[in-house]
Amino acid sequence: MNGYEQDMNTGGPQGQAKEDPKQAAHAASGWNRPHRSPALAAWLSLMPGLGQVYVGYIQQGFINLAIFAGCIAVLSSHNLNALKPPVGIGMAFFILYNIIDANRRALHYNRVSAGLGAENLPEDFKMPTSRGSLFGGVVLIAIGILFLLDLNFDIPLDWLENWWPLILVLIGARLVWQSRRKRNPN
Numbered sequence: 001m002n003g004y005e006q007d008m009n010t011g012g013p014q015g016q017a018k019e020d021p022k023q024a025a026h027a028a029s030g031w032n033r034p035h036r037s038p039a040l041a042a043w044l045s046l047m048p049g050l051g052q053v054y055v056g057y058i059q060q061g062f063i064n065l066a067i068f069a070g071c072i073a074v075l076s077s078h079n080l081n082a083l084k085p086p087v088g089i090g091m092a093f094f095i096l097y098n099i100i101d102a103n104r105r106a107l108h109y110n111r112v113s114a115g116l117g118a119e120n121l122p123e124d125f126k127m128p129t130s131r132g133s134l135f136g137g138v139v140l141i142a143i144g145i146l147f148l149l150d151l152n153f154d155i156p157l158d159w160l161e162n163w164w165p166l167i168l169v170l171i172g173a174r175l176v177w178q179s180r181r182k183r184n185p186n
Contacts (some may be wrong), residue, residue, distance in 0.1 A: 035113070041106035042099045051102025055109050064098055079150065082160030086167065135174050139167075 036055050045051030049065035052058075071091040074080050112118065149155040 036106040036109050038103045038106040038110070041102040045099045045102040046095070048095060048098040051098070052105060055102065055105045057105055060105075064094075067094065068098075080157065082157050082164060086164050 041051040041055050043051075044054050047065075048068040049061035049063070052061035052064060068091070071087050071094070074083050074087045075091070108119070146157060146160075150157045
């Protein structure tokens with residue numbers, strides 16, 4: 001037993017055992033889930049999706065694998081040369097996100113399987129709302145139309161090679177606009 005477990009299981013100056021009702025109920029159920037190594041989950045996520053599958057989030061793992069395969073398809077395409085720089089940069093961030101996500105999911109899995117329950121969030125922590133984003137919807141529609149024009153009507157996307165940083169400028173402008181709108185609601 002390590003020091004953390006001793007601190008959790010002993011209470012008071014006399015070192016009397018202190019029982020957590022959640023842990024007692026979990027131990028009484030007799031169901032013992034296997035431990036998942038967060039380090040192994042992170043290491044497996046060097047191949048995106050594999051760490052999530054290891055932890056048990058199979059659907060999320062396959063979604064991550066599909067996104068990774070789509071990025072590779074764009075990078076290996078000869079017709080989409082203009083998209084290679086942003087997709088390559090995005091792919092690097094996606095792999096980093098995937099490693100962190102697999103590690104976090106393994107830690108959460110172990111916490112729940114130990115009967116400790118989910119993590120407690122601070123009271124002032126704001127959860128994202130489920131409302132849609134007009135800006136995100138317009139961006140996705142524009143990207144879809146560009147792909148349709150290129151694939152079905154042979155309209156080249158060569159001009160994107162010089163203009164793709166404009167997407168970063170638009171996203172930055174939107175963030176500045178939202179920040180100013182939150183400070184001055186009038």
